[in-house]
Amino acid sequence: MASSSGNDDDLTIPRAAINKMIKETLPNVRVANDARELVVNCCTEFIHLVSSEANEICNKSEKKTISPEHVINALESLGFGSYITEVKDVLQECKSVALKRRKASSRLENLGIPEEELLRQQQELFAKVRPVTTTAAALVVLELARQQQAELAQQEWLQMQQAAEQAHMAATSASAAQQAGSSQDEDDDDDI
Amino acid sequence: MSTHTAADKDSAASANNKTISLPISRVRLIMKSSPDVSSINQDALFLTTKATELFVQFLAVSSFNNGSGKESNSLSYSDLASAAEETDTFHFLTDILPKKILAGDYLKTLEQMQDEEADN
Numbered sequence: 001m002a003s004s005s006g007n008d009d010d011l012t013i014p015r016a017a018i019n020k021m022i023k024e025t026l027p028n029v030r031v032a033n034d035a036r037e038l039v040v041n042c043c044t045e046f047i048h049l050v051s052s053e054a055n056e057i058c059n060k061s062e063k064k065t066i067s068p069e070h071v072i073n074a075l076e077s078l079g080f081g082s083y084i085t086e087v088k089d090v091l092q093e094c095k096s097v098a099l100k101r102r103k104a105s106s107r108l109e110n111l112g113i114p115e116e117e118l119l120r121q122q123q124e125l126f127a128k129v130r131p132v133t134t135t136a137a138a139l140v141v142l143e144l145a146r147q148q149q150a151e152l153a154q155q156e157w158l159q160m161q162q163a164a165e166q167a168h169m170a171a172t173s174a175s176a177a178q179q180a181g182s183s184q185d186e187d188d189d190d191d192i
Numbered sequence: 193m194s195t196h197t198a199a200d201k202d203s204a205a206s207a208n209n210k211t212i213s214l215p216i217s218r219v220r221l222i223m224k225s226s227p228d229v230s231s232i233n234q235d236a237l238f239l240t241t242k243a244t245e246l247f248v249q250f251l252a253v254s255s256f257n258n259g260s261g262k263e264s265n266s267l268s269y270s271d272l273a274s275a276a277e278e279t280d281t282f283h284f285l286t287d288i289l290p291k292k293i294l295a296g297d298y299l300k301t302l303e304q305m306q307d308e309e310a311d312n
Contacts, residue, residue: 030266034269045287050243051232079281083247094238
């Protein structure tokens with residue numbers, strides 16, 4: 001949405017995020033569509049308001065970067081002082097989460113193994129895995145081939161059986177015909 | 193009664209709100225589009241994002257409580273517009289929250305203005 005327009009002022013918070021917040025804040029309330037759109041725009045306006053105020057405070061303090069202190073003072077002067085406690089709590093929470101993540105990744109680094117060594121060990125592991133993989137693949141291929149052969153063998157056997165039966169039937173009917181032709185007087189009750 | 197309910201709401205709210213729901217990168221973009229804003233500390237960004245969330249909740253709740261849709265459990269555009277006019281901290285919203293008027297009324301006003309100019 002933001003990428004298509006070159007105009008910075010078209011930036012808004014995604015509608016879905018706002019809808020979710022409204023639903024959580026006012027459960028079971030029907031909110032008109034144009035009201036939702038309005039809340040989205042109010043968000044942008046609020047962010048501009050706080051940024052401008054914080055920026056002014058920042059300029060007065062002769063610092064170049066807007067600091068958390070500047071934002072807190074801005075909220076106070078704009079009449080949103082009641083937000084400050086909760087906002088500070090969340091900041092603490094975010095910081096401690098980020099700190100845990102950094103500790104977890106640095107623990108890996110602190111094993112004392114430099115990256116080059118880790119890469120070398122990785123290559124060694126791959127080298128070991130490769131023949132195993134080849135053997136496994138070969139085994140699978142062999143097994144498949146064996147199954148195929150077994151099937152073929154079975155088919156051949158069946159065909160041979162059928163051929164034998166047909167030959168047998170042909171032979172017996174031929175002999176029956178012969179017998180019937182040579183001895184008309186005999187009453188043969190021979191089962192054919 | 194009200195204090196008990198408020199306490200319940202607070203505990204529910206703080207259970208939900210220990211994290212941030214809005215996208216921080218988008219908030220940073222919007223902040224930077226403000227005139228003269230150069231660089232923003234990451235922590236300052238967190239604070240602003242969370243404050244914006246609280247603002248949305250506050251706006252929704254105030255508008256609903258003071259609005260006409262409370263009985264029917266609904267929130268309309270006019271509820272928000274009224275809240276902007278009546279609450280001091282929401283005055284900054286009046287520019288983007290004009291009360292809607294019927295097109296017919298607007299046209300009449302236009303006509304009146306044109307007549308006045310013609311008279312002069």
